[in-house]
Amino acid sequence: MDTQLLAGKVALVTGGSSGIGFGTAKRLMEEGAFVYITGRRKEVLEQAAAKLGSRVKAVQADSSKKEDMLRLANIIKEDNGGLDIIFANAGGGKAIPFEEATEADYRRTFDVNVWGTYLTVQTLLPILRDGASIILNASITAYMGLPGFGLYAATKTAVRSFARSWTTDLKSRGIRVNAVSPGVIPTEGYEVVQGMSAADVQAYADRVSSEIPLGRVGTSEELGDAVVFLASDLSKYITGIELTVDGGMTQVYAGKN
Numbered sequence: 001m002d003t004q005l006l007a008g009k010v011a012l013v014t015g016g017s018s019g020i021g022f023g024t025a026k027r028l029m030e031e032g033a034f035v036y037i038t039g040r041r042k043e044v045l046e047q048a049a050a051k052l053g054s055r056v057k058a059v060q061a062d063s064s065k066k067e068d069m070l071r072l073a074n075i076i077k078e079d080n081g082g083l084d085i086i087f088a089n090a091g092g093g094k095a096i097p098f099e100e101a102t103e104a105d106y107r108r109t110f111d112v113n114v115w116g117t118y119l120t121v122q123t124l125l126p127i128l129r130d131g132a133s134i135i136l137n138a139s140i141t142a143y144m145g146l147p148g149f150g151l152y153a154a155t156k157t158a159v160r161s162f163a164r165s166w167t168t169d170l171k172s173r174g175i176r177v178n179a180v181s182p183g184v185i186p187t188e189g190y191e192v193v194q195g196m197s198a199a200d201v202q203a204y205a206d207r208v209s210s211e212i213p214l215g216r217v218g219t220s221e222e223l224g225d226a227v228v229f230l231a232s233d234l235s236k237y238i239t240g241i242e243l244t245v246d247g248g249m250t251q252v253y254a255g256k257n
């Protein structure tokens, strides 16, 4: 008996070259899926694919560009005929003081997190097989009201909302749509996008751990475990939800140690 949860499945992880996307691509592969990963930076993408091994294909693509997503859909169709799992993960954003945010900040954040998520799923739909599973990457910041995260949090509220609407839009095809909401998962993005030093990241992780019931920050592979669950038949009666993966941070008041 095959004990892998996703044997024979074809998956796409946008933004799979780094952080949560990379950790999730690894977990999907370990469960038997063939995985396509995307990203904008070619070198980082190729290095990630080399680390992941032979059951992965890297396609340089910007999630917010229609021509890139169409090219990606054509490649997957030619290779495999269709797609079973989408993890729309590409995105990010940083804290910008409310008074200082510009139109360019607004457009950049909404372009990738909202439009990129919308465009990814919309463009890949024709090759998505009936009964497929779509997982969107939201964020706990959407309901935390953190200082400086107004733009970013608003994009993630939109992402969470997409999971509800698309559940209805796609129900006739048996396609399930769910969101995951990561808590604090230190990734390359903390340094590359947020501009934190490695020491800053460690200090932040240590400080915030006292507010997390499980006493520590999470890993990209642990987020990947949640995606594997939502991608597999283990969750076949679950759709439209947001699964929070934050060590309990936003579910209970943990207090300070």
Ligand SMILES: NC(=O)c1ccc[n+]([C@@H]2O[C@H](COP(=O)([O-])OP(=O)(O)OC[C@H]3O[C@@H](n4cnc5c(N)ncnc54)[C@H](OP(=O)(O)O)[C@@H]3O)[C@@H](O)[C@H]2O)c1
Pocket (backbone or CB within 6 Å): 014, 015, 016, 017, 018, 019, 020, 021, 038, 039, 040, 041, 042, 044, 061, 062, 063, 064, 089, 090, 091, 092, 093, 112, 116, 137, 138, 139, 140, 181, 182, 183, 184, 185, 186, 187, 188, 189, 190, 192, 193
């Ligand atoms: N880490 C956390 O604590 C946390 C918490 C909540 C939610 N999240 C969400 O989780 C997702 C991944 O974050 P992360 O922490 O893993 O960040 P990361 O390490 O910076 O990884 C982001 C990935 O997305 C790719 N990407 C960014 N913009 C893209 C675009 N327009 N088109 C295609 N690929 C793009 C990046 O590659 P290129 O730059 O080369 O394109 C990279 O592969 C994001 O949606 C983020 O908002 C993260």
